Amino acid sequence: MPSADPSPATWEPRVARLNAEYARAIDDDRLEEWPAFFSESCVYTITSADNHREGMPAGLMYADSKGMLHDRVAALREANIYERQTYRHLIGLPAILGEAGGGVRVETPFLVVRIMRDGRMDLFATGRYLDALVEEAGALRFRERIVVCDSSRVDTLLAIPL
Amino acid sequence: MSASDTARTWPGATLTRIPFWVYQDEANYRTELRRIFEGPTWNFVCLEADLKQPGDFRTTFVGEMPVIVVRAEDGAIRAFENRCAHRGALISLDDQGTAKHFQCVYHAWTYDLQGNLTGIAFEKGSNGRGGMPPSFAKSAHGPRKLKTATLHGLVFASLCHDAPPMEAYLGEEILGRVARVLGKPIQVLGRFVQALPNNWKLYVENVKDTYHASLLHAFFGTFRITRLTQGGGILVSADGGHHASYTIDRAEDRSSTAYREQGIRSERQDYRLADPSLLDSVDEFGDGIQLQILTVFPGFVLQQIQNCLAVRQVVPKGPDAMELCWTYFGFADDTPEMRTRRLRQLNLVGPAGYVSMEDGCVGGFVRRGAAAAADEVSVVNMGGDGTESVETRATEASVRGFWKAYRRYMDH
Numbered sequence: 001m002p003s004a005d006p007s008p009a010t011w012e013p014r015v016a017r018l019n020a021e022y023a024r025a026i027d028d029d030r031l032e033e034w035p036a037f038f039s040e041s042c043v044y045t046i047t048s049a050d051n052h053r054e055g056m057p058a059g060l061m062y063a064d065s066k067g068m069l070h071d072r073v074a075a076l077r078e079a080n081i082y083e084r085q086t087y088r089h090l091i092g093l094p095a096i097l098g099e100a101g102g103g104v105r106v107e108t109p110f111l112v113v114r115i116m117r118d119g120r121m122d123l124f125a126t127g128r129y130l131d132a133l134v135e136e137a138g139a140l141r142f143r144e145r146i147v148v149c150d151s152s153r154v155d156t157l158l159a160i161p162l
Numbered sequence: 163m164s165a166s167d168t169a170r171t172w173p174g175a176t177l178t179r180i181p182f183w184v185y186q187d188e189a190n191y192r193t194e195l196r197r198i199f200e201g202p203t204w205n206f207v208c209l210e211a212d213l214k215q216p217g218d219f220r221t222t223f224v225g226e227m228p229v230i231v232v233r234a235e236d237g238a239i240r241a242f243e244n245r246c247a248h249r250g251a252l253i254s255l256d257d258q259g260t261a262k263h264f265q266c267v268y269h270a271w272t273y274d275l276q277g278n279l280t281g282i283a284f285e286k287g288s289n290g291r292g293g294m295p296p297s298f299a300k301s302a303h304g305p306r307k308l309k310t311a312t313l314h315g316l317v318f319a320s321l322c323h324d325a326p327p328m329e330a331y332l333g334e335e336i337l338g339r340v341a342r343v344l345g346k347p348i349q350v351l352g353r354f355v356q357a358l359p360n361n362w363k364l365y366v367e368n369v370k371d372t373y374h375a376s377l378l379h380a381f382f383g384t385f386r387i388t389r390l391t392q393g394g395g396i397l398v399s400a401d402g403g404h405h406a407s408y409t410i411d412r413a414e415d416r417s418s419t420a421y422r423e424q425g426i427r428s429e430r431q432d433y434r435l436a437d438p439s440l441l442d443s444v445d446e447f448g449d450g451i452q453l454q455i456l457t458v459f460p461g462f463v464l465q466q467i468q469n470c471l472a473v474r475q476v477v478p479k480g481p482d483a484m485e486l487c488w489t490y491f492g493f494a495d496d497t498p499e500m501r502t503r504r505l506r507q508l509n510l511v512g513p514a515g516y517v518s519m520e521d522g523c524v525g526g527f528v529r530r531g532a533a534a535a536a537d538e539v540s541v542v543n544m545g546g547d548g549t550e551s552v553e554t555r556a557t558e559a560s561v562r563g564f565w566k567a568y569r570r571y572m573d574h
Contacts (some may be wrong), residue, residue, distance in 0.1 A: 048354065050257075057351055058505055060354025062506060064505075064506070067436035070436040073507075074433070074435075079517060080381070081520045152354050158519070
């Protein structure tokens with residue numbers, strides 16, 4: 001079976017570029033574009049390091065279909081009440097961990113500052129993305145993105161995806 | 163004007179007017195910790211499923227008191243203050259673990275699983291010098307012990323040895339509603355903590371407030387998970403402190419236009435899920451109740467929203483802050499399909515919940531809105547002025563029940 005080249009030199013710039021685009025879409029409030037970073041069949045969850053270590057399956061957000069990603073965005077736009085806020089993602093260099101099912105497994109650290117409408121800025125979340133990436137229609141997409149926050153504590157609420 | 167300049171009086175005996183100083187006043191907050199959390203109440207501390215084997219422990223809080231809950235050698239669950247009898251340092255620095263005994267890191271004083279002081283480093287001194295006086299009795303020193311009670315897999319603790327038995331504390335109706343949900347061994351699916359920027363009582367009121375649920379939360383109203391036009395009601399315990407609200411889906415509600423006629427934001431006719439599997443629920447308790455929210459005074463919540471189950475523990479952190487500790491769970495005998503269903507439906511709750519995220523911010527909206535209103539009052543008048551159980555949720559009876567119990571404990 002042909003496998004993806006897990007050499008960092010090949011994958012690193014592609015994954016880094018994808019992460020940069022992902023962060024810009026969220027931070028620029030183009031949330032409608034967020035589901036397109038995922039493959040047709042996909043998993044997205046947000047959990048914490050403690051839950052992840054203990055093998056706890058529940059997430060703060062849990063999507064096992066692309067439709068559920070669209071629903072998350074639609075709920076934020078149409079249904080949910082929360083004060084206006086934006087994120088600033090800083091995403092570190094991806095560590096290419098190896099191949100998986102025709103794609104690669106990657107771990108990437110992140111930091112998110114949340115900016116509230118009154119100007120307050122807080123270090124809102126830090127953690128690592130545990131990703132499985134695949135090629136789909138010639139582009140790199142997340143088949144799985146497990147967002148493992150370093151802390152299990154969330155200030156007030158988590159509305160916008162990480 | 164600071165809160166301490168206020169009159170600190172209640173507007174008479176009515177439970178329909180709540181003065182805002184009660185959420186703001188530092189001295190009142192300290193009194194609450196003593197009279198309520200450390201008083202003759204029962205405080206949720208963990209699940210029995212967290213303490214499977216002797217030596218398994220968790221650390222948590224009763225009010226602001228740090229507490230160790232542990233399964234002792236005899237299988238009984240013990241709880242004691244997480245405070246060394248020597249200088250007062252935390253005895254355990256872990257959230258959970260398994261221990262044969264506990265040892266304070268500061269001077270290595272040792273405690274058994276019952277919370278008894280069993281060892282003092284250099285008790286006899288060194289080379290015949292120093293050490294504790296011979297008259298010092300270890301048995302007379304130790305962290306304060308709490309009594310514990312278990313109820314269908316839930317563990318409660320009380321610092322007050324005069325607290326009534328758990329069953330009498332809750333009353334038969336509320337007990338039945340706990341038993342309804344917790345009939346099987348629990349499996350924990352995840353834990354998260356939500357730091358809320360408001361007084362703890364604003365959150366407890368919010369949970370008891372069935373009036374707001376389908377109005378604030380568009381998700382509830384639109385998908386008919388709970389609407390005031392549906393069947394259901396509220397049970398309020400005789401002392402007012404505990405409640406259970408429930409919603410039963412009825413065919414006639416599906417065509418009700420009451421929300422639309424009042425122009426209520428939370429009913430969105432055009433709002434549809436791309437993946438409706440989120441709402442694919444089964445009647446696992448066999449009684450048609452699709453939502454039940456239950457509180458135990460002062461700060462425990464048991465939640466069933468369709469197949470999404472969780473317990474929530476309210477931990478006060480000063481007059482203006484609290485933490486809400488979520489434990490998501492299913493049952494040990496869940497099928498893989500049921501497990502997946504619960505994980506999907508858990509999108510409804512927690513800090514990022516389609517429903518619960520709004521409860522995370524609304525207490526802060528009240529704190530900020532009422533910042534200068536210590537001597538003004540909020541209005542809790544829906545459904546009259548009583549605290550009786552009723553077969554409607556367009557009422558604030560269970561919120562008034564909270565204040566009835568609160569004022570009794572506080573001697574207000």
